[in-house]
Amino acid sequence: MRGFKSLQTRLFVFLILPALLFLTGAGVLGYVYIRQTLLDQWREAAILRMERAAHLMDMRLQRTKEWLDLLVEAQSSTGDRETRTCVLRLLRDQPGVSQVKITWQNQDTAAAPGRLAALSPIGYFYPPDQKTIGLRADLEDSQGKVLGTVEVRLGLDYLMKDIVTSGWMQSNMACLVSQQGMYLAHSNPTMQARHCLGETRDPLELKMLAAMQERPYDTFRGGGLTPSRVIGYYRLHEAPWAIMLHAPGAKILEPILTFRFYYALGLVLCLAVILVLMRLGVAPTVAAIRNIARRAREVARGHYGEPLPINRRDEIGVLKQSFNHMVAGLKERDFISNTFGRYVDPEIARELLERPEAARLGGEKREVIIMFADVRDFTPLAETLSPEATIHLVNRHFSRMIEVIREHRGIIVDFLGDAILAFFDPLDRPLEPTANQAVRCAFRMQKAIAAENASEHDAPPLYMGIGLHAGKVVVGNIGSESRAKYGIIGAAVNLTHRIQGQARKGEVVISDAVFHHVETGLTVKKTFEAELKGIAQPVTLYVVESRAEGNP
Numbered sequence: 001m002r003g004f005k006s007l008q009t010r011l012f013v014f015l016i017l018p019a020l021l022f023l024t025g026a027g028v029l030g031y032v033y034i035r036q037t038l039l040d041q042w043r044e045a046a047i048l049r050m051e052r053a054a055h056l057m058d059m060r061l062q063r064t065k066e067w068l069d070l071l072v073e074a075q076s077s078t079g080d081r082e083t084r085t086c087v088l089r090l091l092r093d094q095p096g097v098s099q100v101k102i103t104w105q106n107q108d109t110a111a112a113p114g115r116l117a118a119l120s121p122i123g124y125f126y127p128p129d130q131k132t133i134g135l136r137a138d139l140e141d142s143q144g145k146v147l148g149t150v151e152v153r154l155g156l157d158y159l160m161k162d163i164v165t166s167g168w169m170q171s172n173m174a175c176l177v178s179q180q181g182m183y184l185a186h187s188n189p190t191m192q193a194r195h196c197l198g199e200t201r202d203p204l205e206l207k208m209l210a211a212m213q214e215r216p217y218d219t220f221r222g223g224g225l226t227p228s229r230v231i232g233y234y235r236l237h238e239a240p241w242a243i244m245l246h247a248p249g250a251k252i253l254e255p256i257l258t259f260r261f262y263y264a265l266g267l268v269l270c271l272a273v274i275l276v277l278m279r280l281g282v283a284p285t286v287a288a289i290r291n292i293a294r295r296a297r298e299v300a301r302g303h304y305g306e307p308l309p310i311n312r313r314d315e316i317g318v319l320k321q322s323f324n325h326m327v328a329g330l331k332e333r334d335f336i337s338n339t340f341g342r343y344v345d346p347e348i349a350r351e352l353l354e355r356p357e358a359a360r361l362g363g364e365k366r367e368v369i370i371m372f373a374d375v376r377d378f379t380p381l382a383e384t385l386s387p388e389a390t391i392h393l394v395n396r397h398f399s400r401m402i403e404v405i406r407e408h409r410g411i412i413v414d415f416l417g418d419a420i421l422a423f424f425d426p427l428d429r430p431l432e433p434t435a436n437q438a439v440r441c442a443f444r445m446q447k448a449i450a451a452e453n454a455s456e457h458d459a460p461p462l463y464m465g466i467g468l469h470a471g472k473v474v475v476g477n478i479g480s481e482s483r484a485k486y487g488i489i490g491a492a493v494n495l496t497h498r499i500q501g502q503a504r505k506g507e508v509v510i511s512d513a514v515f516h517h518v519e520t521g522l523t524v525k526k527t528f529e530a531e532l533k534g535i536a537q538p539v540t541l542y543v544v545e546s547r548a549e550g551n552p
Contacts, residue, residue, distance in 0.1 A: 050234035096158025363476015408441035467500030
């Protein structure tokens with residue numbers, strides 16, 4: 001601190017420099033994230049396009065195989081030479097077929113091909129013209145003896161036409177390779193000199209060649225933030241080939257690379273403007289900051305005072321306005337804390353404060369949903385723990401439950417040992433949504449305590465029984481003028497406590513009054529009549545669980 005002679009230097013070191021580092025780091029992280037997103041999108045789209053092209057290529061190969069099967073079927077059923085000639089002529093007329101050739105073992109077989117019964121599995125050969133691919137199969141009789149050989153040549157342009165016409169996004173080359181890595185066809189003329197995948201010892205190609213023996217498809221990319229190349233493949237089903245593509249990494253990442261340049265330029269310009277404005281505004285800013293600092297010390301002592309006058313529209317004016325809002329919030333927080341305690345959501349507290357009974361002793365009688373949640377067998381468990389461990393265990397449990405109850409707009413009235421008393425107030429709205437919310441809260445509490453047991457291996461597990469009841473109680477400030485607490489009182493509270501006593505470990509038990517206000521979505525595990533202490537008539541109770549989640 002002593003080495004900084006001016007506020008401008010301090011502002012630069014403690015404000016501008018961290019902001020610059022933060023923005024730079026955010027830019028780097030954003031670049032890495034968007035880079036990964038673009039690469040993932042490219043991978044998904046490329047695999048889908050390769051899959052579609054492979055499917056079309058498989059269909060063309062399958063169509064050729066079907067014609068060969070038709071040739072065998074026609075010969076074996078009719079033995080007519082004219083039928084064979086007709087099928088061969090139709091096969092030669094198929095798109096992409098450049099040659100069909102049958103070679104018989106002897107002239108007798110050629111003259112009497114009626115003995116033809118089956119076609120051997122089709123193999124592939126690669127003519128030296130590098131423009132066609134051949135399919136070859138043996139013609140066999142019923143005894144498996146080879147009678148002759150049929151060969152069909154398909155044009156590579158025919159097989160590759162979907163790849164060439166589709167554009168392949170940012171890819172500048174698509175190839176057809178055999179499973180052993182031999183190049184069969186290219187969409188880019190500059191690759192005509194290449195013969196085998198990995199012949200240049202390229203690490204990406206070698207990695208892909210190995211993967212082709214194990215997986216039906218995959219993609220690989222070079223190292224660095226901007227990979228030089230991205231390659232991928234997709235194997236065909238009908239032939240031992242794979243469609244392969246190459247794409248330049250800079251082309252795929254072009255949007256983020258352009259954004260990176262403008263982001264850096266904007267960051268430099270922003271820093272220059274901030275430095276100029278900082279120099280022009282240091283003097284009046286110092287006085288305003290000192291005034292705010294003095295008032296902050298007064299607030300720290302509990303003297304809120306009058307709001308700061310706002311006579312500026314710049315950042316200092318915003319700071320003063322924020323300071324005034326902060327002081328008003330502290331006043332409101334103190335009032336809320338004094339009235340409702342620390343465990344009520346501020347939004348609910350503000351909604352309650354709009355009601356006249358919230359600011360005075362007493363209250364009004366209305367129907368609410370009451371919850372009583374108690375940890376089972378905690379007393380014998382506490383006797384085995386030290387006081388410090390017991391308090392730590394209870395506080396950890398309460399912190400989880402408080403969070404869940406607040407998320408479901410519950411109002412915590414009190415902590416009774418290891419038990420929690422809370423209620424859910426509809427506030428002049430229909431009771432059904434509030435009842436559904438209270439039941440969901442109970443399920444979530446059981447799920448949270450189960451997660452707590454699973455994550456805390458060094459602590460003993462806790463199990464909770466929860467009871468819910470709907471009834472009319474007095475809601476308002478209970479106590480005296482010197483100390484009061486917002487809560488509920490009435491016979492329904494005692495009844496809820498009795499209902500909770502009927503819940504076993506991990507159970508949620510609701511009364512008939514709650515059950516008829518809850519929408520469908522519950523599974524009733526058990527319905528029973530219970531005679532509760534202090535209650536003249538038996539009470540119908542339901543052990544329920546969520547139909548969507550099952551047991552917590």
